[in-house]
Amino acid sequence: MKLVKILFILSFVICLQSCLAADDDPVSVPPITGQTLDPDLGGAKQGNQVWVDLSEPKDRSMTSNLRTDWDLGFYSGDEFRVVINGSIIMAAGKIPDATDIDAITSAQVASLQNEIMVGSFLASNLQYVDNPNGMFLTQTTGIAPINASDRDNPVYLINMGRDIYNGTITPGSAITGGNERGWYLLQITRANTGYKLKYRDLSSANPHMEYILTKNSDYTLNFFSLKNGKEVTIQPKRKNWDIGFTVFTNEVFYSPGVSAGSYVYADFVISNITDGVGVYQVNIPAGTNADQYYNNFKTSDIDASKFIFNDQRAIGDHWRTVTGSNGAQVYGDRFYIIKDAEGFFFKLRFNKMMNDKGERGYPQFEYEIL
Incomplete structure (x- = not known):
């Protein structure tokens, strides 16, 4: 749960110096500080959809189902x-x-x-x-x-x-x-x-x-x-997931502005825009140490005008590439800022998209609350 009602009963707690009445508004409690997660998409066949709640401890942060x-x-x-x-x-x-x-x-x-x-x-x-x-x-x-x-x-x-x-x-x-x-x-x-x-x-x-x-x-x-x-039951209860990993039907283009219709993507990440989750991508300047730039990014660096609340593809397939001389790999020059439904901010970056055998469908990402 992201919202909890904190009830203190003064007569039973000697050291308590103040209390909240039972009819006070719910208090937003900051989520955990952050962690590294390894969603299991079911390997290269990508058989699973995985739903992630960034506010939950590791053992409760992900739920999954078969796509079928x-x-x-x-x-x-x-x-x-x-x-x-x-x-x-x-x-x-x-x-x-x-x-x-x-x-x-x-x-x-x-x-x-x-x-x-x-x-x-x-x-x-x-x-x-x-x-x-x-x-x-x-x-x-x-x-x-x-x-x-x-x-x-x-x-x-x-x-x-x-x-x-x-x-x-x-x-x-x-x-x-x-x-x-x-x-x-x-x-x-x-x-x-x-x-x-x-x-x-x-x-x-x-x-x-x-x-x-x-x-x-x-x-x-x-x-x-x-x-x-x-x-x-597929997705968690409303506001209890922030991003999801799934195979995805997207629009593709022959050239800018010239649609080629619908096409299917693997390794796709969507955001829960229906319940108010916003995301935007931070591009790390060329010549900058990526680890330092990510680690030093703080709340005051957030640009609220960049959040995307009306398109679930803000992360999409932009976090990885499957072409080029090095094959499938994660982009190291970007990370993402996420505002969840309760108004908490997170920074998130992807570390890998394959396991040690070179099989896709085994991503890893880390994140921290800002």
Whole structure:
């Protein structure tokens, strides 16, 4: 917990000189001073997502899940928004004029299957994925806001992405996708203050399944697995994570300003912008000792105007490179300043992205509170 209520009872503590009443405001307690962490991304297949709370002790600072554990995330706030699992290369597109989820056949959507995908190097395929900046409350791509009128909510064709790769990977490389997970049909409506899901496997002749998902406001997103037909816990409770390691569906460019559509990245780091986490990159001046510059950076050096609160990719893939004569390696000329949801500041730098065998998916970073 980042916020604790400190209660002192004067009559039972002889040495106490002051106390807080039970109805006083919560007191923000500074988090731990800092530490070095080694997230386990599952090696070069990058099978795990890892969520990091910089305020927690080492044994409680990280939680993880398989990327394939979930398919959809449902916003628990006042709005009705849904995200898809970009870490497994999912995509979603509306089926024109479709209303009956059980009447749709594979033949009817065959042409759409050639469009609803990631990595086709067409700018148009961005419409089928979530906005990579993470501002899902305002995005116009992927799954549209869930309308209050049932009939105004379309039926979607869902590209379920790819399983975690299960073969041999050359040291220094990463493979983000294995076998295809198939196609589903999906329609979402509102159910009081929650969501009603209708879904079925496109390849199945069985009628659709239904599920009522109730918003749990302890979490920013409530997650659901279409494959397993159940809710799952993925991210920690709201404000209880700051950065996350994940495979990521991003936008790529042929040249500045010329989009090549969506593409998949390994070794990606996102920040929890939905709960108010901000990040910016500090570039170490050329010719400067990197260790000294990092160690000497203090609170008074923070430039508040540089914090990025509206793009979860502030760290992204900028902390490492996978090209060049030296292959995959961490950049040594930069570090990051993070402001968490409680207003505490941290400096953070990456030390490595591979293990001693040269296998990717084993990053290490260190950080300190400022």
